[in-house]
Amino acid sequence: MARLSFFASLMSWLTQRAAPDPVFPPATGPAPISPAIEPDFAIAWGARVSAAFKRKAIEIAHRLEMDPNHLMAIMAFETGRSFDPSETNRAGSGATGLIQFMPATARDLGTTTAALATMSAVDQLDYVERYLNPYKGKMADLESAYMAVLYPRGVDKEPGYVLFRKGSKAYKLNRGLDTNGNGYVTKTEAAAKVSVLLAEGLQPGVIG
Template identity: 60%
Template sequence: MITERLETDPNWLMAAMAFETGETFSPSVKNAAGSGAVGLIQFMPATARTLGTTTDFLGRMKPEEQLYYVESYLKPYKGKLKTLEDVYMAILWPAAIGKPLDYVLFKKDDPKAPKRYLQNKGLDFNGDGLITKAEAAEKVRKKQEKGLMIEYSI
């Protein structure tokens, strides 16, 4: 199992993929902010190239096939994905893995990279112009909570 090899909780990875795909788990879902990202964890074009593929190719895969690339992308973080927030940070902002929940990812007035805040503005829940690790992962946490409420009868 992928999450066993990555030494993380499968619920956290599923919640992150639910969030990134709008609960469709479709490998062809494109990023709504227009970044060019696609798929289960919203692979950016440059990331796809480092994995030896393209976003176009990834978008044509079955979900099960794309999971190979999800694992390949997350493999460098093996053993570091100890919280739901860290799993999501591996996808959104790897520099925040292992950082405290109040760690600031994006600032509205960052002169070096103002676009980062704008593309993620919807994650600034308190509207203070800062997006913390906790804020960024809040919607992912809600996906996990929703998933855990579903009862299956087999």
């Protein structure tokens, strides 16, 4: 309930204070950062990133109609808390960056994982937004927001929806999400570790 209240307050604050949404930039250039977002508006993991990154993440979350805390928790999880745009997947999938872009996904976005790895974290946020934009308005809860990154088919599914089953390549790559070891990963189970990162990101010294 507290998270919902925070999101409602954020939407109200941004509606009153933020400038009109900027036109989404071409793939060749970064999005402008509006000064309308005050750098002291605290969000999860905000103390661990630059003011420019934090401000831009809030703006992106506003445009995508999602909680910025959820976006930050997802990026913290996908990068092992580093927010490093060159972070690579340790399971060998070839994924790279803030939300672990797969090579094919990078190509669909008009770039490559190699190019993404050379970007600053702030610039790579443009590609995070471009990737998540098709799910705008569908990521109100943390589980659904994370599904947009991990398994888009699960965005609008119920919490118990099974994503991966033992024996599949997808399960092998994500077996660490099978916390109870029963051979399959549900939507709720898949987001459990992200939820832990959300709670961690809201702790004193990390929130900011």
